[in-house]
Amino acid sequence: MMLTDEELLTRFANPREREFAFTQLVKKYQQKLYWHIRRIVISHEDADDVIQNTFIKIWKNLHNFKGESQLYTWFYRIATNESITFINNRKKRVVVSMDDTDEHLINTLKADKNFNASAAEWKLQQAILMLPEKQRIVFNLRYFDEMPYEEMSKILDTTEGALKASYHHAVKKVEDYLINH
């Protein structure tokens, strides 16, 4: 039986059980966080880098977790920030403008051997990649993960109203893209 977050946190506080507790936490949340990261950074190699950085950051800061939010919300927040930082760093290194960023992500998707899409799925992904970064994250969290706005609000530090508006705009843009392409 999987241990609860509280039990794992208690065990993590004990140096002798720290690695065991952490491994359990990774096992519990790795897939969720991986797919969230993957949808932002697109390629498997990049997602692999980002998820490792995310969990290393979690390891270093878990003792500071005060339990003011749920553990997975806090994990998502770290994963989102790590992904955005990764994208921004790559922007500085590789590309200059926003259009180039979209293009770069689409090219990454085309080249990714771990991406096997039907024509419709490919079109949907292209439409999503056309969205501004924050809007893309909101769309992914709501559309794919079906995350409640309340949780999203804690992760992205944005009001529920703003998130609903953002998602509404994103859906409209994706719909337009699918109709016109």
Added chain:
Amino acid sequence: MKQEKNNNTEDTKLPDMLRALKDKETFSVDSSYFHEQEERIRTEIWLMNQQDRTNLPFQVPAGYFDGLPNKILNNIRSEHSINGTITKLLMPVYAAAAILALLLASFPFFSEPNLPVTILTYETISDDELDDYVHHIIPELSTESISQYTNVSDNHLSSSLQLELDEETLLQMDIDADEISSL
């Protein structure tokens, strides 16, 4: 939070002692417990559903998630050991830097030694030095100023000063005869 109780008629038939104990709240939980529990269960269910979802068209290499926890843990361990090694290597450098800082901080004490203090005694002080000192602390007053303050005329003042300098007084001051005669 208190557990709600049914007002059962059976209770009235219970012996007093048992009835009294029945009303005691032995167990309790935080007021937010049930709300949090509900949220926790909802999250667990949501997470389980997410785990079962396929994420097509995205894929991962076979066995990727099986190896990920160990890969992360190894990264953490190696980062720890690298940090440990760096700290060990830097230890002598830190020690040398601390000693150097200490030496640099104490440098002014060696390069600017404390100035020797000259203690002036009545045996070593020259007349000029004594004059300077006295004039420094006592403003120079003319005989006119003194007479103005004391309401004593110049002649009286000089005679009174003369009076104080009689031989007997000077003798009491333990001044030798030669010095008295020179006065």
